[in-house]
Amino acid sequence: PAHWYGSSSALDSLLGISKTQPLQYLVSLSVAEQESLLGYQPDHPENPKVLRIAIIGAPNAGKSTLSNKLLGRKVFAVSKKVHTTRCSAQGIITDQDTQLVGILPLTVVFLSSRHNLEKSVVADPWQSMKRADLVVVLVDVSESFTRNRLHSQVLKCLSQFSQIPSILVLNKVDLLKGKTLLLDLVVKLTEGMVNGKKLEVRSNTIRPPGSEAPDSRIGWAHFREIFMLAAVNEEEVEMLKTYLLMQAKPGPWEFHSEVLTNQSPQEICNNIIREKLLEYLPLEVPYTVLQVWEEGPGGELVILQNLLVKKESHMKMLIGPKGEVINQIVQEAGQDLMNAFLCDVQLKLCVKLKK
Known part of the structure; x- marks a missing residue:
């Protein structure tokens, strides 16, 4: 599997975000949190x-x-x-x-x-x-x-x-x-x-x-x-x-002032990973997603995503020589996810042949 871990401290400094100040706009880290926020x-x-x-x-x-x-x-x-x-x-x-x-x-x-x-x-x-x-x-x-x-x-x-x-x-x-x-x-x-x-x-x-x-x-x-x-x-x-x-x-507002998007965190993650797949592959490879989200011991977001493909040729295309393609996808997707959620992100992508 390709693996990426990023810390938000450098990003916080770059964006001028203080650890002691709450962010006005939230992108929730779980479906339950997002549904709760949208329900406000x-x-x-x-x-x-x-x-x-x-x-x-x-x-x-x-x-x-x-x-x-x-x-x-x-x-x-x-x-x-x-x-x-x-x-x-x-x-x-x-x-x-x-x-x-x-x-x-x-x-x-x-x-x-x-x-x-x-x-x-x-x-x-x-x-x-x-x-x-x-x-x-x-x-x-x-x-x-x-x-x-x-x-x-x-x-x-x-x-x-x-x-x-x-x-x-x-x-x-x-x-x-x-x-x-x-x-x-x-x-x-x-x-x-x-x-x-x-x-x-x-x-x-x-x-x-x-x-x-x-x-x-x-x-x-x-x-x-x-x-x-x-x-x-x-x-x-x-x-x-x-x-x-x-x-x-x-006119009346439609959302609570803290809401930035009505997308679920999984939708944001899937779209960002799909974006990278489109960028680095010569054609759109059909795949099925199995996704696991959990919170790490340090409060970081841990995302494990399996990409299941039907053909071995698609699997080789996704992985690339010496894993170069999948590693590049994980690096860029991980950085984008950290920028979206404004927290530390640990992303793992696994490419598997669907049986």
Whole structure:
């Protein structure tokens, strides 16, 4: 088995977390603790405000990464492979009298047969959109093949729920060469209109909003605001977060202020390990998970996870030469788990042939 043990002391120092100060947001270490936390009545103030958010975009636009940055903790899996996020989990931000609900990444797709997605995963974006107060459309402008138009299903989603306010977030703008290209993309993706006003820029791509047939449209003329995020700049994420908090309307909270996500700890663990498997394997190897959780003598979290595969070739692929692949997966997954749970983590992964 591959084994990893990490201490949170260095992480605590890096994040500025004091051992004597309780953390506001909790990611429970057991299902019972998480169910208890989710069962708490919302402790909203006298005049609470709430905003339900849906983050949508093409596959690999960076939705999970943005969600994690907004939450300040990695609770959603991130991978270069498409459809890493397969659950309809929610993230929650509570700031003074305001709660943001549904900081979750949604990939709007209808390719379930092609990518072997569960029907619930494909339907989730539409269900979440029905409850949203604000839609965040994320576009990775560093991807030259997809940046010049909104994904067709994103446009379909925006058209079907046109009554819901939406904003455009351009991701990785620091990787673009030249301001002119960025401005041209803004014009294309907004049809030259933002918040009901025509953009004062020169461009040959501007056409009258809505003049194209629905199938040929490349942008959306009804965005309320545009945000531009650099890959390494946290201040811009804070500006987006501040904007979201300001859009909240009077209404009751849905969760207790200590809740960060409605995912179970096992779901977080499974997704993080699956993320690493996707990163290091050439294809998605089918496997079954047997998982054991316990608390170590020093209060650390001990996780033993068996990955059961049906083929010996898959087993060799997972382990790698001299155990290099499985050891790398365990190292990175263990660090991510420690960052998620903010405690010492001892992770053991065993790959076994299913008989």
